[in-house]
């Protein structure tokens with residue numbers, strides 16, 4: 001592992017986290033606005049929205065570190081016809097622009113709710129395309145450990161899992177901020193926060209289920225396509241792999257249940273907040289380790 | 305059909321001396337760790353005792369010299385995000401260092417290990433068929449350096465007419481990934497790509 005690979009880990013994780021956050025936030029905002037009105041929904045999530053931009057920007061900055069000659073970075077979108085790397089960068093920039101346009105519209109309340117929803121939907125679709133091209137970059141016959149269906153599938157699960165838990169943490173942070181300005185937990189905001197966190201807890205458990213189907217599937221497919229990778233994963237990197245499984249299981253599963261339960265009973269906001277933070281931290285570290293293993297166990301087909 | 309330049313390699317004649325590799329290194333002034341042309345030793349076997357005698361058991365070894373094959377379907381150029389790696393009209397696949405962003409994606413995509421990163425320059429480098437020598441009507445440096453006359457360079461259609469169509473033996477990968485512009489005269493022990501009984505040996509090299 002070197003700077004170059006850590007740059008790729010940072011970029012892919014942060015970019016996926018921002019796409020996931022954007023999608024999750026959009027869904028929550030939409031349903032909250034339907035139920036309790038726009039004002040309440042904005043109060044719940046507008047500040048979280050503004051956190052997504054810097055995360056994406058940080059990820060994109062990190063991606064420059066894996067280039068030997070970053071001065072030419074702007075030329076890297078010239079081969080859209082055949083290069084998934086070009087497409088990845090193209091959709092990355094497009095997602096950043098669409099997301100920023102939406103964030104400004106939402107923050108300044110430009111245009112109607114419906115128009116803003118359409119813009120958000122477009123940005124979300126670009127985000128989905130971004131994650132798809134990110135995964136296709138790794139689908140090459142010369143990289144057998146990557147060239148398996150679990151690569152795109154697990155990129156999407158990571159995207160949503162990080163999105164759900166990052167937004168869980170962001171909502172809690174936002175809630176304490178609102179509370180400090182306007183104390184009293186009987187407010188609608190408290191109810192909305194609990195509603196969303198209950199939903200996040202449930203979603204993270206479901207996503208964990210997907211993750212625990214994909215992980216063994218990955219190992220199995222990899223054992224067929226690149227036995228050296230599979231051997232490394234359970235041998236040399238066995239401890240990291242075990243840690244990765246444990247962290248995601250604890251964060252998304254065990255703490256997901258706690259989150260759901262704490263959010264179901266009023267008056268438990270402190271516990272709920274702590275659980276949301278820790279769950280996010282566990283899953284983030286778990287996913288980073290997972291991405292580390294993805295690169296670290298890669299083998300090359302042919303001469304290298 | 306479009307013009308396509310390529311290499312011919314006679315594995316039956318090659319003795320694994322690596323003169324081609326060194327000639328390339330010298331001609332292109334390559335740093336340690338970068339070798340546009342490399343010679344791989346492929347072999348296997350063991351010795352088994354029978355009484356007081358040790359007899360060879362399937363012992364074989366042969367060498368394969370390979371550089372960039374200027375493939376007819378170059379996966380390196382396909383994945384390159386900047387278009388720095390591209391196929392020229394004469395079939396040569398070349399890196400334009402002014403375009404290269406140093407992402408090393410081509411390195412992942414090439415099954416022959418041909419694109420090699422130059423750390424000092426921050427860009428990808430690879431065999432360019434000695435295009436400057438070609439322009440003067442000369443051969444690439446490796447071809448003229450070989451003491452066994454095991455290498456030839458030229459129009460791949462002509463080379464195929466002269467030497468046949470074999471384009472993959474171990475340790476080279478199957479040819480269907482990139483369709484290399486390469487013709488090989490197999491060694492008598494040559495193993496089919498992907499079905500070899502041996503392994504790459506003689507890996508220790510600091511050049």
Ligand code: SF4
Pocket residue numbers: 371372373374375378379380381397413414415416417418419430482484
């Ligand atoms: S050998 Fe590798 S670098 Fe050369 S053309 Fe083929 S794929 Fe590209």
Ligand code: SF4
Pocket residue numbers: 383384385386387388389399403404405406407408409410411419427428
């Ligand atoms: S390292 Fe250079 S030549 Fe290779 S894919 Fe990247 S931009 Fe293209």
